[in-house]
Amino acid sequence: MFTTRTPRVVAARRLRRRRERDATGRFLAEGPQAVREALRAARVRELFVTEAAAAHYPDLAADGSPITEDGLAALAETVQPQGIVAVCEAVDVPLAGAFTNNPRLVAVLAGIRDPGNAGTVLRTADAAGAATVVFAGDAVDPYNGKCVRASAGSLFHVDVVRERAPAAVVAAARAAGLAVLAATGHGDADLEALADAGALTAPTAWLFGSEAHGLPEHLLAAADRTVRVPIHGRAESLNLAAAAAVCLYS
């Protein structure tokens, strides 16, 4: 039975740090839902399962290494990791590769630092049918534990891209024939008016900025249009996850 001191557990635990993830190209996925999606995507390199979880999820545990509760707790970031943690291989693809399949819907997270927000938008983009999600500029590491959890498995469903230069993403999207729309509270165009005019049926890349800082000027300028979700009531704005959901489903 593996414990907190087993070398493979010690090595896996280091993946809680971004530096180690960047150096190894591996990351952790915890809980049955994420592990199931990782297995389907054939991204699992190593799987740790407690005795209790093995009884509960026999389908997942078949190729797992048995680990003590303490050992699992050392790997997991949540209080209730449900007894199962996988070491996965990075899923991201190069920017160029993500546009060769002619995606009709792409979400670009430009400088979104909050891992929960980023993971939620990734999940929403998957649900809305996006083929590609780009973590651009100074965005959070998509393999951050909280981001992986918030994505609820969607990290393994879409083409994930990491690209330091947001301008390169805009260029690649445009070259692939996508309209580039920047979502911002002060956008020139009203989302509902665009939808009513049928202007959102073309393949589209949506740019989303952080809740704290929004999109930088140069990206607003680079987009084909800046678009606002209309505020019908007295709220000052929508939070990022809600605004992204409304845009991606429009």
Place this chain on the structure above:
Amino acid sequence: MFTTRTPRVVAARRLRRRRERDATGRFLAEGPQAVREALRAARVRELFVTEAAAAHYPDLAADGSPITEDGLAALAETVQPQGIVAVCEAVDVPLAGAFTNNPRLVAVLAGIRDPGNAGTVLRTADAAGAATVVFAGDAVDPYNGKCVRASAGSLFHVDVVRERAPAAVVAAARAAGLAVLAATGHGDADLEALADAGALTAPTAWLFGSEAHGLPEHLLAAADRTVRVPIHGRAESLNLAAAAAVCLYS
């Protein structure tokens, strides 16, 4: 200068507990945005402001009581409360009263326990133009600090109702002429198909359940329709805030 030991500060600090909020009909709002909205709504009973915040927000601080940094920290729940906390009077109205103005859009949070989710849906409902938001059944206290913060001031914009019996909410909505739609991942009707058919233009009350448990059977049965947000990709579901945003904006 008020401190942690000043009786009024001690009394205000007790409002961090639900029992005290229920007993007094008062609650705390922290940070300049919430306090500004509370002042506009004339709900502020007492206002505590640090010296630094008074310099920063002179418009808000005019009628505030000066308080030490320690005193403010004892009242605030966030790490960076921005130096300003108000004791507010409860804003909720009776169920009957909320339907006399013929609201065209109502959000019902049925048994939503997570304060961040509830506050976010409240904010989204306000943005989408909802006149009324009902905290129904075993839902979180709308005056929970995290819910107040997530609502970003919207708590003071809409008619907030607290009603233990969700069935009474459905009856009141129907009596007021609203269509009652239950949002659920397994709904019979597809949201986009309903919208395309023009079926969402009538006044509507949306029922939302908790992310963990969804809506209870008796509420699904009580609704005019059960409605699902379509999943175009491979995500299993949307999170509550995203699903509510898409429904309320449809």
